[in-house]
Amino acid sequence: MGDYSPYQKKVINRYYDNRDDIMITKLSEIVTELYLADTAAKQDRLWKRAETAMKNLKIKDHQIAHIMEQRNVEVLAKHLKDWSRAT
Numbered sequence: 001m002g003d004y005s006p007y008q009k010k011v012i013n014r015y016y017d018n019r020d021d022i023m024i025t026k027l028s029e030i031v032t033e034l035y036l037a038d039t040a041a042k043q044d045r046l047w048k049r050a051e052t053a054m055k056n057l058k059i060k061d062h063q064i065a066h067i068m069e070q071r072n073v074e075v076l077a078k079h080l081k082d083w084s085r086a087t
Contacts, residue, residue: 019056020057023053023056023057024057024080024083024084026049026053027050027053027054027057027076027080027083028080028084030046030049030050030053031050031073031076031077031080033046034046034047034050034073034076035073043071047068047071050067050076051064051068054067057083059079059083063079067079
């Protein structure tokens with residue numbers, strides 16, 4: 001793991017151990033921001049971030065494509081609720 005101190009290695013390992021929880025939290029923040037977004041440009045940026053977060057969660061490609069095709073915040077929120085139960 002490179003030239004990291006023992007402390008840094010622990011921090012890195014804890015990050016990867018909790019990565020799913022971190023991504024769920026990020027996605028929930030994105031959902032909130034999408035509800036409040038007032039411009040199309042901001043919504044586009046947030047949807048791109050949501051897509052990246054879903055890929056990091058290793059959500060199936062067809063499910064990501066379905067969500068991104070609809071671009072419906074309620075659909076994303078429903079799936080997020082299901083994913084948070086799974087972790």
